[in-house]
Structures are given as structure tokens and as C-alpha cells.
Amino acid sequence: MVVGELTESTEVAVIGAGPGGYVAAIRLAQLGKEVSIVSDEELPGGVCLLRGCIPSKALIEAGHLYHRIQHAGNFGIRVEQPRLDFPAMQQWKEGVVQRLGKGVETLLKQNGVKSYRGRASFLESHLLEIQTEAGPKQLAFEQAIIATGSRPRPLPGLAFDGTQILSSDHALRLQQIPESLLVIGGGYIGLELGEVYAKLGSRVTVVEALPELLSGTDPALIRPLRKKL
Numbered sequence: 001m002v003v004g005e006l007t008e009s010t011e012v013a014v015i016g017a018g019p020g021g022y023v024a025a026i027r028l029a030q031l032g033k034e035v036s037i038v039s040d041e042e043l044p045g046g047v048c049l050l051r052g053c054i055p056s057k058a059l060i061e062a063g064h065l066y067h068r069i070q071h072a073g074n075f076g077i078r079v080e081q082p083r084l085d086f087p088a089m090q091q092w093k094e095g096v097v098q099r100l101g102k103g104v105e106t107l108l109k110q111n112g113v114k115s116y117r118g119r120a121s122f123l124e125s126h127l128l129e130i131q132t133e134a135g136p137k138q139l140a141f142e143q144a145i146i147a148t149g150s151r152p153r154p155l156p157g158l159a160f161d162g163t164q165i166l167s168s169d170h171a172l173r174l175q176q177i178p179e180s181l182l183v184i185g186g187g188y189i190g191l192e193l194g195e196v197y198a199k200l201g202s203r204v205t206v207v208e209a210l211p212e213l214l215s216g217t218d219p220a221l222i223r224p225l226r227k228k229l
Contacts, residue, residue, distance in 0.1 A: 010036040013128055013141035015120045018046015021147035022104055022113075029111040036139060037113055038120040038130055043101030044108060047149045054100060055172045056192050058093040063199040084200060087175050155184065168193060178202050186213040195229065 014025040017039035025037045041050060048054065069082045108115055116139070118132035128139040152167035154160050160167045166174075171193045179202065183194040186208030198204040206213070206229075213222055 007127070007138040007140050008036075009140040010034050010114065011141065012036070012143045012145065013038065013120075013139055014145045014147065015039075015128075016046065016145075016147035016149055017041065017044035017104075017108075017115075018147060018149045019048050020149070021046065021145065022108060024145050024147065025113045026107060026111045029113050035113045036116060036141070037108065038116045038118065038128070038139070040117065040119040042117075043098070044104040044115070045097075045101045046147075049100055049104070050097060051169045051172060052189075055093050055097055056189075056196070058096045059089070059172065059196045060192060062089050062092070063196040067199040084177070086177055086200070090173065090175060093172075171197075181205070182207065186210075186215075188214060191225075191229070198229075 011034040012025075012028050014021045014028075014035060014037040017025075017037050021037060021039070022044050025035045029035045037044070039046075043050065045054075066082060066084060069079060072079050105115070116130050116132065116137070118130040118137070120128045120130050120139075123129050123138065126141055128141065128144075130137045130139060152160065152169060154165070154167070158165050160170065162170045168189050177197065177200050181194065181197050181202045181204045183190040183204060183206045186206050190206060190208075191213065194204045194206050212219070213226060
């Protein structure tokens with residue numbers, strides 16, 4: 001490996017700043033390693049924090065509250081008809097994501113982990129190239145951890161366009177409630193998003209190829225869920 005004058009170096013390079021990457025980076029730093037972490041996202045946190053668990057749970061909580069308020073009369077609580085401001089709900093959700101992402105960013109800094117924003121690729125067995133906004137950088141390392149997470153996969157012939165054919169990423173960032181929504185896949189991601197939009201007023205249909213929703217889950221748990229849906 002030839003290391004040039006502009007090449008930076010580290011003991012451990014972590015590619016990906018999700019729950020696998022940033023936790024590994026922090027722990028390695030705590031154990032005395034020199035650690036650098038590379039991510040092409042604006043903030044650390046990965047799919048879970050930026051486009052998965054956290055934003056979906058935020059919308060689930062808001063949708064549940066909206067649904068409960070609409071049925072508060074069943075409990076003898078009289079409220080005027082609630083008005084849904086969905087862009088404001090999305091703005092609140094993004095605020096939650098930003099706060100938690102900045103918290104992870106602070107944890108990395110406090111533990112001495114150096115962060116690079118860009119897309120990494122291997123030039124050699126111990127050398128990365130990172131495509132940053134300022135241009136390419138090279139990072140030499142002794143060991144590497146690859147924790148690049150996942151991406152939504154389109155169906156053949158149904159490429160995501162962000163308007164009619166949505167990935168889960170798109171569904172989390174809509175600015176209007178769709179009148180109707182077809183969810184292809186009855187796993188936990190599809191059911192969570194489907195339930196959110198159903199509570200907010202969409203007509204939701206779920207299509208699942210396998211015999212049951214949430215394949216592999218105890219049928220005793222699926223039965224009450226199906227009834228609730």
C-alpha cells in the first residue's frame with residue numbers, strides 16, 4: 001500500500017454510522033483504539049434513527065393520539081373536532097430525529113471518534129477513498145468494520161418515483177395524507193406505516209404473499225393484531 005502525503009490514517013475505520021457502526025466505534029474508542037467513522041448521511045444514526053424506527057414510532061404516536069382524540073367522547077371527554085396539520089406533524093417528527101442524531105454526534109465526539117461525511121470505497125485492502133463535498137480523501141486503516149445497513153428494494157417493474165410508487169423512506173416524509181394507500185408486504189414496516197395512515201384518514205389495503213401477516217410470529221399474537229387492523 002502506498003500512502004501519500006494527503007492520506008490520513010486511523011487504527012479502525014468504521015463504514016456506516018447506524019446502531020451497528022456508531023456503537024462499535026464508541027466502544028472501540030473507549031477501549032483505547034484510534035477510530036474514524038464514515039457515513040454519507042447528514043447525521044449519524046443510520047436507517048433506524050433517520051429513516052426507520054424513530055421517525056415511524058414518532059408518527060405512530062402522533063397518529064394514535066389523533067385517533068384517540070377523535071374517540072374521546074366514548075370516555076365522556078367532549079372535544080371539538082380535531083384538525084390535522086400533517087406538515088406540522090412531519091416537522092415535529094423531523095425535530096425528534098434531528099435531536100437524537102445530534103445526540104449521537106455528540107457521543108462520538110466525546111469519545112474521540114473522528115467523523116467523515118462522504119461515501120467510502122476500498123482502494124486497497126487497507127486504504128479507503130471517501131468522496132466528500134470538498135473532494136476525495138484517502139484514509140489508511142489497520143482494521144475496518146463494514147456496517148452499511150439496508151435500503152428499500154423495489155419490486156420488478158415498480159421503480160420508486162416518490163409520488164405514486166413509494167418506498168418506506170418516501171412514506172415517512174409525505175406532506176399530504178393519501179386518500180388511499182396500498183401496502184405491499186405485511187411485515188412490521190408495512191403494517192406500522194399502514195396503521196399510521198389509516199389512523200390519519202387513508203383507506204389502507206395490505207397485500208401479503210405469505211399465508212399470514214408478520215411471518216414467523218406466534219399466531220396467538222397475530223390474531224388480535226388482525227382484529228385490531
